[in-house]
Amino acid sequence: MTFSLFTSTALVLGLLEAAPLVLAAIGFTLIFRLNGFTNVAYAENITLGAYFAVIFNSMFGWNFYAAIIPSALLSGLFSVLTYLVIFRPAFKRGVGKTELIILSVGLSFFVRYGSRLIFGNDLFNFTFDNPSYLSAFGIGITSIQLTCIALVVVISLGIYFFIYRTNYGERMRALADNENLAMISGINPTKVSILIWFIAGAAGGLAGVFYGAFSFVSPSLGYNLILIIIMVTIVGGVGSVRGSLAASVGVGIITSAVTLLSKPLYGQVVLLILFIGILKLRKVRI
Amino acid sequence: MREKVLHLKNVVKKFGGRTVVDIKDITFGTHGIEGLIGPNGAGKTTLISLITHKIGMDQGQILYYKNNKEIDISKKRLDEIARLGLVRTNQIIQDFASLSIRESLLLSLATSKDEQLYKIFNEKKFRKAAEQEINEYLEFFHFENPDGNALSAGEKKLLDIIRCMLLKPKFLLMDEPTSGLAQDQTDRVIEMMKTKTANNEMSILIVEHDLDLIWKVSENVFFMAEGEILIQGAPDEIRKNKTVISKYMGENYAQNK
Amino acid sequence: MEQLLSGYVIYSLAFLLIFISLATLLHLQFSLAGIVNFGVVGFWGLGMYSFSLLLVKGKVPFVLAVILACVITGIVSWILGRIILNLDDQAVLVGTLAFATIIEYLSTSEKWLTNGVMGLGTVNFPFNFGKKSLLVYSLILLVFTVLLMLYTYKLKKSPYGRLLLSISDNEKLSQSLGKSTFRQKNIFFTFTCALIGFFGAMAAPLYSFIFPRMIGSGVTFTIWIALMLGGRKRLFGGLIGVIATIGLFDYVIETVIPIPTQYAEIVPNIKFCVYGLMLILVLMFRPFGILGDKKMEIVK
Secondary structure, X not given: OOHHHHHXXXXXXXXXXXXXXXXHHHHHHXXXXXXXXXXXXXHHXXXXXXXXHHHHHHHOOOXXXXXXXXXXXXXXXXXXXXXXHHHHHHHHOOOOHHHHXXXXXXXXXXXXXXXXXXXXXXXXXXXXXXXXXXXXXXXXXXXXXXXXXXXXXXXXXXXXXXXXXXXXXXXXXXXXXXXHHHHHOOOOHHHHHHHHHHHHHHHHHHHHHHHXXXXXXXXXXXXXXXXXXXXXXXXXXXXXXXXXXXXXXXXXXXXXXXXXHOOHHHXXXXXXXXXXXXXXXXXXXX | OOOOOEEEEEEEEEEOOEEEEEEEEEEEXXXXXXXXXXXXXXXXXXXXXXXXOOOOOOEEEEEEEXXXXXXXXXXXXXXXXXXXOEEEOOOOOOOOOOOOHHHHHHHHHOOOOOOOOOOOOOHHHHHHXXXXXXXXXXXXXXXXXXXXXXXXXXXXXXHHHXXXXXXXXXXXXXXXXXXXXXXXXXXXXXXXXXXXXXXXXXXXXXXXXXXXXXXHHOXXXXXXXXXXXXXXXXXXHHHHOHHHHHHHHHHHHHHHO | OHHHHHHHHHHHHHHHHHHHHHHHHHHHHHHHOOOXXXXXHHHHHHHHHHHHHHHHHOOOOHHHHHHHHHHHHHHHHHHHHHHHOOXXXXXXXXXXXXXHHHHHHHHHHOHHHHOHHHOEEOOOOOOOOHHHHHHHHHHHHXXXXXXXXXXXXXXXXXXXXXXXXXXXXXXXXXXXXXXXXXXXXXXXXXXHHHHXXXXXXXXXXXXXXXXXXXXXXXXXXXXXXXXXXXXXXXOOHHHHXXXXXXXXXXXXXXXXXXXXXXXXXXXXXXXXXXXXXXXHHHHHHOOOOOOOOOHHHHHO
C-alpha cells in the first residue's frame, strides 16, 4: 500500500470512526460537566438509540433517515428517565461520586442484559434504499456514509449553537458551573437538568444509530465504546464541545491507521494504552 | 534565644494573579513559643501550608535546621517534611472516619518499621509499648470514650493536636488550635505547650485570633497582613505598635470592649 | 448419579472458594486501601494465562508456574499502580477497567501465544489421585482461602491496617503524619494483585481449558456486586456476597431448577440483568450491604 493511499484511507476511515464518536462525546461531556461523574450507563443510551432506529427501520419499514427522528426522541426520553428515576434520587440520598459511577455500571449491566432479553443476542443491520457508490480521496465510500457524516456535522453544529448561543444554553452552562449561584439567579435546576440529560441522551442515541449504520447493531455496541468516549472527553476537556470534536477526529484517525497496519483489536489496545497515559497526564479532577 | 529552625527567603504564592503570601526574609524557631497574628485573609494559613508543602510555592526557598544541619525543604513532599520533624495542626477540622480516637493515636505513633504488610502479629506488643504514652494524653485531656470515634468538633481538634504531639516534632505549627475549645481544654493545651517547649527539643509557632492567649504564651510575636510579615517583637512591643493596632487590633479591640 | 452429583458439588464449591478469595482481595483493596479496582478480572486473567502458558507450552512444573504467574502479575500491577494510583478514584476506576480490557483483547488477538478463541489447554491438576483429585485440590484451595481470610482479619487490627484505612479516609492528613501514602498504596496494590493472579492460576486446572471469554468484565462486575451486597466493610462481606450471588445463581438455581435447553441461552442474561438491578438497589438503599451498617465495625 502506497503512503498516499494509506493516508487517504486512514483519513476517510478515521472520519467514519470519528463521526458518531463526536456525537457520543458531546452528549457524554454534557452530563460529565453538569453532574461531575462518569456515567457508564451512557453506553446503553448509545446502544438503545441504535435499537430504537432498528425498530422503526426494520420492523415498521420506515426509511432509515426518517427512523432517526423517533430514535433521537426516545433516546432523549430514556436518558431523562434514568436521571429522574435513578441518578437524581441517588444524588439526593447523598451517594458519593465514586459510588455513582459504580451505580452507573450496575445500570449499564441491567439495561444491556435487559436488552438482550428483549431483542435477543443477535446482530441487526439497517436497510437502506439504493445506496450509490462514490469516491473521496480515492477511497470508496457510499452515499449513506457521506450523508451520515453530513448529518453528524449538522447536528453537532446545532448542539454547539444551542449551548453557546442561546438563552437556554446559557442557563445550562450557568447551572453546570455553579448550582447555587444559578438557582439564586432564578434558573430552575430540575428543568434545565432535564433538558441537558435529554440532549445528551438524544446525541448518544444518534451516535448509536450512525455506528449501527456504518457497521452493525449489537447489544454491546455502546459498552465497547464507553472507555474511548471517556478518553475523548478527557482529552478534549470536560464540557468542551470543540475539544470533544477535535479529540474524536484524532482518535478516529489513530484507530484506523493502527487497524490498517495491523489487526482491528490492536487499534483498540493502542487507544486504551493511550487512555491510561492520558489519565496520568490530565490528572483528572472533577 | 535558641538556634533558628526555619529560614524563609523570598517565598511568594499567588492565587490567580493576587499575591497571597510574600515573605522576604524571616526566621522562625528562635524562641520556645512564637505567635503569628494578623487579620483574616492575611495569609497565615497559606503560609503554614507552604512551609509544610501542602501547597506549593511559586518561588522562594525554605531552609530547615536540625542537628546542626541545614536542609532545603523547598521541594520536599508533605510526608517527607513531616518525617523531618516539621508538623502542623489543622485549622479546619480533619479526622479519620474509620479510626477510633485510640486507633488514631496508635497510627501516629507507628513508624514505618511497625507498618509492614507482613507484620500482622505485632499488634499486642505494639499496643503495650504505646499504652503508657497514649493513656497519659487521654487522661490529661479527659477523653471519655477513647475507643469510639471523636464526635464533637472540640474532640476532633484535640485529637489533631495530640496526633501531632505524638510525632515528637522539632517544630510544631499550630493553626488556631483553640478555636472551638472550651476554656478548660484551652488551658490544658497551653499547659502542654509550655511543658513541651521547656527544654530545647521542640519549638512552636502558634496562629491565633485569641490575642490574650498570644500575649500569655508567646515569647516572640509576628504580625502578618496582606501576605507580608510586617513586624516582629516581644508581646509587649507588638500590642502597643501603632501599625498593628490600626490594621488589626482596632477591630478586635472594639469587639472585645 | 450420586457420585456425579457430589463431584459437581465439590466442583461448585471449588469455584466458590476462588471467587470468595477474589471478593476478599477486592475488600482489601477497596475497603481498606480505598483503591477502586474495576479491573480485577484483568489481573486474574493475567495470572491464569501466564500460569497456563508456562505449564502447557513452557512445560514448567506446576508450583514454579504458579509462583512465576504471581510474579508476572505483580510486576504488571506495580507498573500500572505507579501510573494511576496517585490519581483520583474515578481515574483509578476507569484506568483499571481499561487495563482489564487490554488483557481481554490481547488474549484474543495474540493467537500465536494464547490460541485465541480456540482455547489453551489442557491444564491438569499437579497430582493424580484418580477420582479424588478434585477433592484434594479443593481442599488445598480451602486452605489458601482460609489463610487469606485470617490474614485479612489480622491485618485490620494491625498498624499496617490502620495505615491503609488512614490513607483511604484522608490521604493528605495521613501524609501530614509522615506516612508515605503513595508508596504504601502501590506496595499493597501490587501484593494483592499478585494474589489475585495466584487465584487465577489456581483456577486454571478447574477449567482445564481456558478461553478469552472467561476473562470478560462480567467477572469483575460479579465480584463487585458480591462485595457490595455482602457488606463492603465486613470481613465476611465477600463470603456472604459470593454465596448470595454466584452460589445462588450459578449453582443452586442451575441444579435445582432444570432449565430446558432452549432457555439455557437467556439464563446469563437474566443473571446479569438481576445483578445490575441489585447493585443499583444496594447502592441506593443499603450501601453497607444487605446486613446493614454495623457502627461497631467502623469503630473497631
